Amino acid sequence: MDLSTISLSSSLSSSLNQLSLRPKPASLFGIFLRNNPPPLFSRPNHRPIAAALQQSQNDDFVLEDVPHLTNFLPNLPSYPNPLHSSQAYSIVKNTFVSQEDVVAQNIVIRKDNPRGVHFRRAGPREKVYFKPEEVRACIVTCGGLCPGINTVIREIVCGLNNMYGVEDILGIEEGYRGFYSKNTVRLTPKVVNDIHKRGGTLLRTSRGGHDTQKIVDNIADRGINQVYIIGGDGTQRGAARIYEEVEKRGLHVAVAGIPKTIDNDIAVIDKSFGFDTAVEEAQRAINAAHVEVESVENGVGIVKLMGRYSDRLYKLPSAGFIAMFATLASRDVDCCLIPESPFYLEGRGGLYEFLDQRLKENGHLVIVIAEGAGQEYVAAEVPAVNQKDASGNKLLLDVGPWLSDKIKDHFTKAQKMPINMKYIDPTYMIRAIPSNAADNIYCTLLAHSVVHGAMAGYTGFTVGPVNSRHAYIPISRVTEKQKTVELTGRMWARLLASTNQPSFISSDLEGVVQGIDSLNITSI
Ligand SMILES: Nc1ncnc2c1ncn2[C@@H]1O[C@H](COP(=O)(O)OP(=O)(O)OP(=O)(O)O)[C@@H](O)[C@H]1O
Numbered sequence: 100m101d102l103s104t105i106s107l108s109s110s111l112s113s114s115l116n117q118l119s120l121r122p123k124p125a126s127l128f129g130i131f132l133r134n135n136p137p138p139l140f141s142r143p144n145h146r147p148i149a150a151a152l153q154q155s156q157n158d159d160f161v162l163e164d165v166p167h168l169t170n171f172l173p174n175l176p177s178y179p180n181p182l183h184s185s186q187a188y189s190i191v192k193n194t195f196v197s198q199e200d201v202v203a204q205n206i207v208i209r210k211d212n213p214r215g216v217h218f219r220r221a222g223p224r225e226k227v228y229f230k231p232e233e234v235r236a237c238i239v240t241c242g243g244l245c246p247g248i249n250t251v252i253r254e255i256v257c258g259l260n261n262m263y264g265v266e267d268i269l270g271i272e273e274g275y276r277g278f279y280s281k282n283t284v285r286l287t288p289k290v291v292n293d294i295h296k297r298g299g300t301l302l303r304t305s306r307g308g309h310d311t312q313k314i315v316d317n318i319a320d321r322g323i324n325q326v327y328i329i330g331g332d333g334t335q336r337g338a339a340r341i342y343e344e345v346e347k348r349g350l351h352v353a354v355a356g357i358p359k360t361i362d363n364d365i366a367v368i369d370k371s372f373g374f375d376t377a378v379e380e381a382q383r384a385i386n387a388a389h390v391e392v393e394s395v396e397n398g399v400g401i402v403k404l405m406g407r408y409s410d411r412l413y414k415l416p417s418a419g420f421i422a423m424f425a426t427l428a429s430r431d432v433d434c435c436l437i438p439e440s441p442f443y444l445e446g447r448g449g450l451y452e453f454l455d456q457r458l459k460e461n462g463h464l465v466i467v468i469a470e471g472a473g474q475e476y477v478a479a480e481v482p483a484v485n486q487k488d489a490s491g492n493k494l495l496l497d498v499g500p501w502l503s504d505k506i507k508d509h510f511t512k513a514q515k516m517p518i519n520m521k522y523i524d525p526t527y528m529i530r531a532i533p534s535n536a537a538d539n540i541y542c543t544l545l546a547h548s549v550v551h552g553a554m555a556g557y558t559g560f561t562v563g564p565v566n567s568r569h570a571y572i573p574i575s576r577v578t579e580k581q582k583t584v585e586l587t588g589r590m591w592a593r594l595l596a597s598t599n600q601p602s603f604i605s606s607d608l609e610g611v612v613q614g615i616d617s618l619n620i621t622s623i
């Protein structure tokens with residue numbers, strides 16, 4: 100069989116029976132040039148098929164494509180993109196993104212390296228698969244808060260309206276369960292006009308309550324044909340289920356995810372929106388701790404920041420990004436503790452030894468700890484049941500007070516040196532704020548990208564910057580693994596070089612760390 104005639108339906112639960120035969124089109128660089136965008140060299144979300152296809156093509160260029168409505172609705176009509184005549188875009192030189200434009204996942208390569216994985220470049224397409232007057236869009240926000248959610252909501256509404264003339268946009272309130280338990284709210288540019296100035300989400304949010312059947316029933320009953328889903332890894336898994344069910348029922352509904360998480364642990368994309376704002380806000384807490392401890396004798400400040408781990412899938416610690424970047428930005432932090440880097444208290448190279456020395460040298464010190472760090476120590480000392488939130492995420496034990504007590508005990512009992520402990524927990528303060536200027540711009544780009552993608556008929560996809568270029572990414576790529584701080588990477592080395600704290604890696608542990616790192620696909 101000539102593999103160039105095969106395209107894959109890109110279903111999230113793809114299997115062999117989803118292979119479909121298509122006529123062989125004209126192609127450049129092996130990418131199809133036609134209205135319907137089924138590509139050659141596509142690697143949807145099924146690894147064995149992808150591997151086989153890749154090998155048989157005898158090529159080192161891989162496009163990890165996103166599904167398109169025409170994969171399961173082959174006769175869907177297309178229309179010229181109204182941006183042709185829009186005030187904003189009519190004079191743009193290259194208004195439309197070519198079907199051939201892709202974004203490389205790896206941009207640092209050597210001459211003989213394979214070209215590797217690519218994603219479709221985000222942006223407006225020549226053809227759209229919806230008549231604007233027939234669009235009924237909805238937006239839902241799920242999971243924890245994050246600066247910038249309101250900006251994304253605002254820009255989806257204004258983008259749909261100003262760029263495509265879509266007027267029928269509904270807000271689903273309180274997360275997934277809102278689809279079947281609440282009335283919708285009408286969203287217009289006027290309603291969302293200044294919501295970007297507020298933290299939180301206009302639509303409110305929730306955990307748990309994902310019932311695929313009820314949600315898709317509701318989408319169909321309400322005549323919704325574009326679903327915009329803003330949320331983290333759990334939410335995107337939910338979006339994948341919705342997309343699969345929509346495809347199964349053969350509905351003309353585009354399902355699009357906008358990845359959100361304060362923890363910045365979403366794989367593939369450069370950074371998640373709101374992260375910079377959170378890091379900036381964390382500076383205020385670190386600064387306060389520093390001012391406090393500098394002003395007293397033997398001042399020890401501890402700042403606990405968000406950054407939890409997910410043990411549901413990988414049983415690996417992760418997500419020390421906020422703590423790492425807040426520390427790097429601040430320069431007032433003596434030691435940063437993250438879940439990825441197991442620390443120990445006693446003995447040579449341990450935390451106590453370092454703190455003794457710093458306090459002696461400087462008379463004060465500041466520690467930043469991510470909430471997911473040191474969980475094993477707290478669990479060993481604080482009897483607690485294994486609690487989970489409504490979405491099934493493990494609830495963390497509070498490492499902040501535990502560490503404060505440990506350090507107080509160490510200095511007063513072991514060192515006979517009373518200290519002035521100042522413990523600050525700005526957990527919710529760093530995420531309940533509006534996004535800063537840079538994040539506002541980032542949120543706008545995300546919203547526009549997702550609107551262009553849905554109008555162009557892509558579905559079951561997420562958006563995000565890959566090496567600074569916005570791309571359409573299969574949902575499974577952002578849910579299958581989490582991004583973690585790589586202890587063997589340069590960024591963590593930069594932090595260690597900046598704070599001069601111990602690495603907590605004794606030579607016998609090095610192998611373990613290398614082993615942990617090798618399990619993670621993405622790192623900074
Ligand atoms: N595997 C899954 N399948 C379907 N729905 C899911 C799945 N995991 C989570 N969800 C749903 O997604 C929503 C949000 O999930 P969760 O509370 O884990 O937050 P999140 O999206 O991961 O965001 P964050 O962790 O950044 O706060 C919940 O309504 C939950 O029911």
Ligand SMILES: O=P(O)(O)OC[C@H]1O[C@](O)(CO)[C@@H](O)[C@@H]1O
Nearest residue numbers: 243244360361362405406407488
């Ligand atoms: O208390 P909530 O609202 O469930 O959210 C807490 C969690 O959500 C996150 O912000 C995002 O995953 C975590 O960092 C944090 O542990």
Ligand SMILES: [Mg+2]
Nearest residue numbers: 242331332333
């Ligand atoms: Mg999550």
